[in-house]
Amino acid sequence: MSDIFTHEIRVTWGDCDPAKIAYTARLPWFALDAINAWWEHASGGYSWYHMEVDQNIGTPFVHMSLDFRSPVTPRHRLKCQVWPLKLGDTSIRFKVKASQDDKLCFEGEFVCVFIVADAFKKQTPPPHMQDFIRPYLRDSEGNPL
Amino acid sequence: MSDIFTHEIRVTWGDCDPAKIAYTARLPWFALDAINAWWEHASGGYSWYHMEVDQNIGTPFVHMSLDFRSPVTPRHRLKCQVWPLKLGDTSIRFKVKASQDDKLCFEGEFVCVFIVADAFKKQTPPPHMQDFIRPYLRDSEGNPL
Amino acid sequence: MSDIFTHEIRVTWGDCDPAKIAYTARLPWFALDAINAWWEHASGGYSWYHMEVDQNIGTPFVHMSLDFRSPVTPRHRLKCQVWPLKLGDTSIRFKVKASQDDKLCFEGEFVCVFIVADAFKKQTPPPHMQDFIRPYLRDSEGNPL
Amino acid sequence: MSDIFTHEIRVTWGDCDPAKIAYTARLPWFALDAINAWWEHASGGYSWYHMEVDQNIGTPFVHMSLDFRSPVTPRHRLKCQVWPLKLGDTSIRFKVKASQDDKLCFEGEFVCVFIVADAFKKQTPPPHMQDFIRPYLRDSEGNPL
Numbered sequence: 032m033s034d035i036f037t038h039e040i041r042v043t044w045g046d047c048d049p050a051k052i053a054y055t056a057r058l059p060w061f062a063l064d065a066i067n068a069w070w071e072h073a074s075g076g077y078s079w080y081h082m083e084v085d086q087n088i089g090t091p092f093v094h095m096s097l098d099f100r101s102p103v104t105p106r107h108r109l110k111c112q113v114w115p116l117k118l119g120d121t122s123i124r125f126k127v128k129a130s131q132d133d134k135l136c137f138e139g140e141f142v143c144v145f146i147v148a149d150a151f152k153k154q155t156p157p158p159h160m161q162d163f164i165r166p167y168l169r170d171s172e173g174n175p176l
Numbered sequence: 177m178s179d180i181f182t183h184e185i186r187v188t189w190g191d192c193d194p195a196k197i198a199y200t201a202r203l204p205w206f207a208l209d210a211i212n213a214w215w216e217h218a219s220g221g222y223s224w225y226h227m228e229v230d231q232n233i234g235t236p237f238v239h240m241s242l243d244f245r246s247p248v249t250p251r252h253r254l255k256c257q258v259w260p261l262k263l264g265d266t267s268i269r270f271k272v273k274a275s276q277d278d279k280l281c282f283e284g285e286f287v288c289v290f291i292v293a294d295a296f297k298k299q300t301p302p303p304h305m306q307d308f309i310r311p312y313l314r315d316s317e318g319n320p321l
Numbered sequence: 322m323s324d325i326f327t328h329e330i331r332v333t334w335g336d337c338d339p340a341k342i343a344y345t346a347r348l349p350w351f352a353l354d355a356i357n358a359w360w361e362h363a364s365g366g367y368s369w370y371h372m373e374v375d376q377n378i379g380t381p382f383v384h385m386s387l388d389f390r391s392p393v394t395p396r397h398r399l400k401c402q403v404w405p406l407k408l409g410d411t412s413i414r415f416k417v418k419a420s421q422d423d424k425l426c427f428e429g430e431f432v433c434v435f436i437v438a439d440a441f442k443k444q445t446p447p448p449h450m451q452d453f454i455r456p457y458l459r460d461s462e463g464n465p466l
Numbered sequence: 467m468s469d470i471f472t473h474e475i476r477v478t479w480g481d482c483d484p485a486k487i488a489y490t491a492r493l494p495w496f497a498l499d500a501i502n503a504w505w506e507h508a509s510g511g512y513s514w515y516h517m518e519v520d521q522n523i524g525t526p527f528v529h530m531s532l533d534f535r536s537p538v539t540p541r542h543r544l545k546c547q548v549w550p551l552k553l554g555d556t557s558i559r560f561k562v563k564a565s566q567d568d569k570l571c572f573e574g575e576f577v578c579v580f581i582v583a584d585a586f587k588k589q590t591p592p593p594h595m596q597d598f599i600r601p602y603l604r605d606s607e608g609n610p611l
Contacts, residue, residue, distance in 0.1 A: 049225065050228060091247075096239075
């Protein structure tokens with residue numbers, strides 16, 4: 032059982048819109064940054080770039096759903112908790128919960144499929160990936176499965 | 177009854193990732209561009225910037241949900257159909273369907289609330305907004321209500 | 322002698338920062354969008370994506386220099402004039418002048434080199450490229466050479 | 467005399483274009499992130515957001531010039547050294563040098579003016595700002611003045 036991974040984001044002036052809060056379209060971007068950082072962490076160094084370029088494994092998104100609870104600002108670092116909810120035969124579902132100053136800002140679920148990158152064809156993730164993913168699986172509340 | 181509004185996006189090199197397709201985090205951004213263009217069109221010139229700065233009306237997002245059907249590339253313009261699904265007392269729900277070369281690339285639903293911008297407080301949209309919104313309402317298939 | 326090409330950009334809420342003007346880092350991005358659109362226009366449809374993926378020709382930037390004259394806002398479309406200043410053996414220098422409502426907002430110069438894309442190695446641009454580029458050459462004031 | 471400040475950037479998949487390197491328009495963005503981080507560091511916590519919103523001080527850019535020396539990739543963190551080259555009456559000039567794996571990737575100079583934010587009017591920076599800026603001044607090679 033692994034701890035929940037947290038990716039920290041420095042929200043800046045350039046992320047904000049005239050309402051003085053992070054622009055909505057930046058928030059899924061932050062969530063994807065966090066999921067990418069989770070891959071790098073859980074795999075021991077293999078982010079999407081390495082997976083695609085070095086390992087010919089892609090994980091394109093087929094679905095995302097987000098609820099925005101509270102505005103994001105540059106006043107605090109944004110702490111994004113990421114964990115996998117479900118590992119299917121050829122897909123993986125993630126949960127992301129993003130908070131600032133202990134207040135939930137947004138949360139979402141994201142579904143990716145595993146593909147052979149250069150063929151853009153579904154595949155079962157190789158055993159070593161399944162092995163490093165499983166210890167991170169938790170339910171949507173973050174409780175161990 | 178108004179026609180379905182279509183916003184055209186020029187997808188470019190800089191929108192694409194090493195998989196040679198538009199990066200996933202650009203797609204909700206494109207959808208928001210399309211919704212903003214809908215506001216400009218339906219209101220006769222008032223995009224989010226004008227609504228916030230000139231009219232003190234904000235429409236922050238509280239939810240988005242997207243399904244990705246087919247990759248987006250720079251080979252064709254991206255045609256984003258946008259229409260409101262539901263106008264509530266203090267909220268509005270949009271549908272966005274984005275296609276290239278007559279193939280559906282992604283679709284999603286987006287919920288915004290109406291606020292007094294400088295107070296960040298919910299409000300009922302003023303009558304003139306309700307008036308220009310209603311003729312655009314359609315069901316999730318795009319059929320008139 | 323070809324006319325000066327103008328690329329129009331729809332500046333939006335999401336491009337603006339809390340100062341209610343387009344964020345500085347968006348402006349070189351807009352300039353690059355305009356240069357990419359120039360390529361598409363001058364070549365008869367080949368933007369950077371097509372050049373790289375279909376023709377194995379890359380034009381990476383080695384230099385850019387910009388002067389910011391006046392803020393960019395969503396109140397007007399941004400009109401970006403683009404033309405080549407100089408075509409060298411293995412490089413090309415562009416001028417971009419971006420205006421809103423007939424007021425100069427920023428201008429800049431950009432130098433790119435021609436490479437064999439998959440080898441990342443300098444090359445002389447092929448004759449057909451030289452042919453479509455030359456008629457667009459002008460001096461930094463926009464006067465025909 | 468203060469040490470040269472270094473801001474570290476995690477370059478990701480989403481920053482890269484189909485050439486598998488960070489998209490050129492991301493590089494001035496990274497440089498601005500680094501300059502913003504310098505302000506936060508040198509001032510003891512006041513980034514552009516705080517300066518504008520809490521202190522009514524803006525520092526808009528009037529010029530930037532960049533030379534791109536070597537591609538940026540997600541394989542290494544991008545280390546951006548930032549220091550002020552010159553503090554004028556109403557302006558400041560910065561140098562940014564960005565490296566990966568001890569190799570220079572790009573460098574640039576950036577000029578900002580100090581303004582009263584809500585009046586968009588030039589001003590001399592307040593004494594406390596001059597005081598925290600001066601110890602960081604170095605020449606373009608990074609040698610103490």
